[in-house]
Amino acid sequence: MTDTAVRHEAPTILDTVRRVPWRAAVVYIGFALVFAFFAITQGEYFLTATNLTNIVVQAAPITVMAMGAVLVLAIGAIDLSIGSTVALAALATAVALESTGSWWIAALVGLAVGALVGAMNGFFITALRLPSFLVTLASMGLIAGLARQLTDLQSVPVLDSTFTWLFGSGTLLGLPILIWWTAVVVLVGWHVLRQRKFGAHVLAVGNNERAARVSGIKVNRVKMAVFTVSGMTAALAGILYDGRLGGARYTLGEADLMTVLAAVIVGGTALTGGKASIAGALVGSLLMSMINNGLILAGLSVSQQMIVRGAIILLAVSLSLRGKKSQ
Amino acid sequence: MSTATSTRTPLKLDGIVKRFGAVTAIQRFDLEIAPGEIVALVGDNGAGKSTLVKIISGLYQPTEGEIWINGDRAEFSDPSDARARGVEVVYQDLALADLQPVYMNLFLGRELTRGPLRILDRSRMARETQQLVDDLDIRIPSAKAQLSDLSGGQRQGIAIARATHWASGLVLMDEPTAALGVAETAKVEETILKLKERGAAVLIVSHNMEQVFRVADRVTVLRRGTQVGTRSVAETTHNELVAMITGLAS
Numbered sequence: 001m002t003d004t005a006v007r008h009e010a011p012t013i014l015d016t017v018r019r020v021p022w023r024a025a026v027v028y029i030g031f032a033l034v035f036a037f038f039a040i041t042q043g044e045y046f047l048t049a050t051n052l053t054n055i056v057v058q059a060a061p062i063t064v065m066a067m068g069a070v071l072v073l074a075i076g077a078i079d080l081s082i083g084s085t086v087a088l089a090a091l092a093t094a095v096a097l098e099s100t101g102s103w104w105i106a107a108l109v110g111l112a113v114g115a116l117v118g119a120m121n122g123f124f125i126t127a128l129r130l131p132s133f134l135v136t137l138a139s140m141g142l143i144a145g146l147a148r149q150l151t152d153l154q155s156v157p158v159l160d161s162t163f164t165w166l167f168g169s170g171t172l173l174g175l176p177i178l179i180w181w182t183a184v185v186v187l188v189g190w191h192v193l194r195q196r197k198f199g200a201h202v203l204a205v206g207n208n209e210r211a212a213r214v215s216g217i218k219v220n221r222v223k224m225a226v227f228t229v230s231g232m233t234a235a236l237a238g239i240l241y242d243g244r245l246g247g248a249r250y251t252l253g254e255a256d257l258m259t260v261l262a263a264v265i266v267g268g269t270a271l272t273g274g275k276a277s278i279a280g281a282l283v284g285s286l287l288m289s290m291i292n293n294g295l296i297l298a299g300l301s302v303s304q305q306m307i308v309r310g311a312i313i314l315l316a317v318s319l320s321l322r323g324k325k326s327q
Numbered sequence: 328m329s330t331a332t333s334t335r336t337p338l339k340l341d342g343i344v345k346r347f348g349a350v351t352a353i354q355r356f357d358l359e360i361a362p363g364e365i366v367a368l369v370g371d372n373g374a375g376k377s378t379l380v381k382i383i384s385g386l387y388q389p390t391e392g393e394i395w396i397n398g399d400r401a402e403f404s405d406p407s408d409a410r411a412r413g414v415e416v417v418y419q420d421l422a423l424a425d426l427q428p429v430y431m432n433l434f435l436g437r438e439l440t441r442g443p444l445r446i447l448d449r450s451r452m453a454r455e456t457q458q459l460v461d462d463l464d465i466r467i468p469s470a471k472a473q474l475s476d477l478s479g480g481q482r483q484g485i486a487i488a489r490a491t492h493w494a495s496g497l498v499l500m501d502e503p504t505a506a507l508g509v510a511e512t513a514k515v516e517e518t519i520l521k522l523k524e525r526g527a528a529v530l531i532v533s534h535n536m537e538q539v540f541r542v543a544d545r546v547t548v549l550r551r552g553t554q555v556g557t558r559s560v561a562e563t564t565h566n567e568l569v570a571m572i573t574g575l576a577s
Contacts, residue, residue, distance in 0.1 A: 196446070197447065200447060207425065207427060211422040211423050214406065216410060217436045
């Protein structure tokens with residue numbers, strides 16, 4: 001019923017080639033190419049189980065943030081404040097852990113800070129109808145300043161062993177706990193976007209806000225929820241940094257905004273809204289982590305890494321966005 | 328499907344008046360539409376057609392007069408009230424999400440779910456959509472096709488199918504073919520006539536006199552906020568309607 005009625009004449013090879021959704025496939029092809037490249041050039045260490053696991057573990061905070069960013073981009077907005085939210089939430093969690101000694105209160109405090117930041121962004125975007133770009137650009141600076149001010153630029157140690165096990169160094173059934181966190185958050189993200197009414201409403205709002213509104217979708221409520229979730233995924237990323245690094249510092253998450261956006265966009269989520277891919281964002285995040293890993297193995301200096309990474313992201317993003325108009 | 332099957336009047340407008348401050352947009356408007364009847368609303372720009380559409384769809388509230396839907400008095404404070412009472416609107420600029428599949432558009436804002444977890448029931452939505460477009464003879468590749476892969480006429484067909492699916496009272500069409508070419512307009516008109524067969528009541532705003540004669544049973548004319556008259560299409564002429572619209576004679 002679905003595919004048989006589409007075409008009467010047999011499709012030519014050219015048609016078949018044209019029908020492949022290249023833009024959605026870029027991230028998988030890119031992943032395969034980069035993987036092959038590092039496997040050949042850095043084979044002796046790159047391909048070890050430890051290193052491959054490491055790539056996924058290192059990607060965990062980015063992957064978690066990417067799930068929130070997918071939703072934000074899907075409504076046709078952007079959240080530039082996630083990087084600084086990581087720092088503020090990580091610091092809040094560390095301080096709460098220090099003063100209460102309870103790992104779960106600390107984690108809740110961190111998540112609440114993220115939710116609060118997201119809800120604040122959402123309020124300015126919906127109630128005052130300001131563009132998300134400007135609102136989150138401002139809150140990015142505001143939150144970064146707050147994180148610095150509140151901690152006097154000092155780092156806060158995280159020593160609680162339950163906390164560091166659960167959010168960083170633990171292993172469960174032979175797999176690092178951060179891989180479990182990644183899996184859970186990705187599955188939840190997929191479920192929300194693909195299986196829930198909310199996900200359908202997110203895509204509708206991003207695709208055609210007016211159509212969503214006349215169809216009875218509460219557009220502002222959807223936007224509020226999306227920005228709150230984005231703040232919370234950034235906060236969870238901050239908590240995972242706390243656990244893995246054994247402490248928080250205002251510089252956490254500083255460089256993550258670009259990586260997250262690159263992962264999500266390369267993964268096939270449209271900047272213009274209405275189209276989103278959770279699987280693409282996951283693979284995009286792993287791709288970024290793999291590039292990082294491979295460049296370190298190749299012995300590039302930090303500045304050289306930055307240059308190469310920027311160039312690769314630019315290439316990947318232009319490949320995944322090119323040809324969108326002709327669709 | 329929730330087509331109006333009752334013998335009650337899907338739409339009755341009784342003495343509708345709309346004033347904006349000192350300006351009277353609609354002086355007095357009465358209309359009844361029977362099930363399976365298509366009534367055209369015509370008039371020049373600024374005659375009050377869109378004001379009337381906005382009143383029936385719940386966007387504006389009438390200053391005076393009553394709206395009756397399926398025999399019950401209706402007060403709409405916003406469009407969702409009107410929708411809840413079975414009034415569906417087809418807009419000329421396609422209020423659709425074109426990156427979504429056809430079935431998602433049909434169920435936009437009213438998605439079907441299954442199970443205690445309320446998971447989207449995509450296969451059922453696709454099945455019901457296919458059934459509906461088949462019934463209405465709207466030819467599309469598949470209910471799962473992305474909307475942007477369809478032609479303008481097919482898309483307006485989907486918009487009309489959506490309105491039909493959800494309307495239990497009235498389908499309101501605001502210039503449904505204004506953005507379409509000749510062939511696509513013909514196809515959409517066929518779909519509108521299909522609605523009539525199914526017993527839906529349709530109020531269609533149109534600028535196109537030929538279209539009015541092709542699809543409508545009756546036509547009512549607005550001129551500068553005044554309802555000049557209502558004619559059966561079989562008993563009027565193009566010239567009479569133009570005269571009523573422009574006020575040259577009546």
